[in-house]
Amino acid sequence: VEYAVASHRWPKVAAIDATNSSFHGAEDELASVRLAAQKAGEALEIRRLAVPVGGAIFHHQDVWHGSGANRSSERPRRALGVHLLSRDVTFRRDPRPDYIYGRYVLSEGSGEVSEQFFPILWTTSGYVSPILRRAKKRPVEVDAPAAAC
Known part of the structure; x- marks a missing residue:
């Protein structure tokens, strides 16, 4: 993973940041982040992290991140x-989300984010998406021994 x-x-600045760029599959995968750094007047430092087997990483949504082939x-x-x-998040309308999130846009011009694809996990009122309430009632069964997982 690269950050x-x-x-x-x-x-x-302008319309170039980690949340509205469409860099996936670009010929030069770093072109957007280089331009964003330049427009922001910041030096670009890319740091590569090796994630060990079974490891996890967490990052802020606005951090430019990705991984090459x-x-x-x-x-x-x-x-x-x-x-x-x-x-309360919505999909942007212009530019339209790239191929990763664009497939979840329900109809042309819609910014709605559907619970069908992005279920609500928690609210202060206690509301949780129905699909999660149903899943919570079913036990999880694992066929493989724990060591194999």
Whole structure:
């Protein structure tokens, strides 16, 4: 995983930041972050972290982050990404979200974030998305011994 160090503290300038850029699949994967650093008047420092097997990392949503292609022919990359969002978040309309989040836009021009894809885990009122209430009632069964997981 690669991070642009302290990029979550960069001033928001123009329409270029970690939350509204569409850099996935770009020919030059660092072009957007280089431009953002330049526009913010900040030096760009990229730090690469090796995540050990079974490891976890957490970061602020506004930190520029990513990972290049897996160049190993022997070790597949396996990762699970979990994003927690504020309940009042909406999708941007322009530019439209890239391919990762764009698939969750319900209809053209809509900014609605559906509980179907992003269930509500907690609210001060106690509301939780129905799908999570149903899942909570079902026991989890694991076929493999714990050591194999």
